[in-house]
Amino acid sequence: MAVVAQEELSRVFAALADPTRRAILARLAHGEATVAELAAPFAMTLPAVSKHLSVLERAELIERGRRGPGRPCRLLPQRLRDAEGWMRDRRAFWETGFGRIQARLDETADEEGTDDE
Amino acid sequence: MAVVAQEELSRVFAALADPTRRAILARLAHGEATVAELAAPFAMTLPAVSKHLSVLERAELIERGRRGPGRPCRLLPQRLRDAEGWMRDRRAFWETGFGRIQARLDETADEEGTDDE
DNA sequence: CACCATATTCACCAAACGGTTAACTTAACC
């Protein structure tokens, strides 16, 4: 049933809560990159970016190669899948059973490009 | 294409980063509830729970009825869908093109019980 | 080896977070 530890889930969501870190992940989705490359788009110092990468690494959203210059960073997919799964589970519950009428109401109420599947 | 403002996404993920708030959402997936009902399972004071609800409300993950005793809380699905969509987009990028080999590697590597509970 | 660019660690800081207790509001019910 792929039950994920609460603490891991918390670290993942906390990591995703920062726009800089989300941008880094978006960049890494296109392929491996070094710290300097990842830092380039942002108006902040290298240590700041390095910290963000540590947060992402502790959340197991990324993985890093050897230490030192040109250190490579790459995306790890599993935790993102875990988090996505948690949301899907919530949605499954609320879309069936008791919450169902509520869900229908909400959907008709805010009629804006809701993509369900 | 349902492009979601960065700030909203940050608020949603930040709200989801706390286990208490995730538990509250899980409870609300089963149906509407009052603050006292939501607070019951937790070893913390009412004001603490009230704060958590405010965070969820600012993130537009929940909605609350009239103020005062018996105040009803209910789930709002849209932001959860937005966040899920953001993850799906990341995944789509990394699963195609450059990141593809990486993804295959990860999946075969993690093939055995990486999901603890 | 020495050099150099890359990256991390080390204080340090201000602001935000998660919790508390105490005081105040709000709505319902005799």
Add this chain to the structure above:
DNA sequence: GGTTAAGTTAACCGTTTGGTGAATATGGTG
């Protein structure tokens, strides 16, 4: 209309977070 239970607001406290600059480590290359 007063009492009372349910929620919120206010003030406060310790910890975490996101950033800085300065110092330190790492590894490829002349």
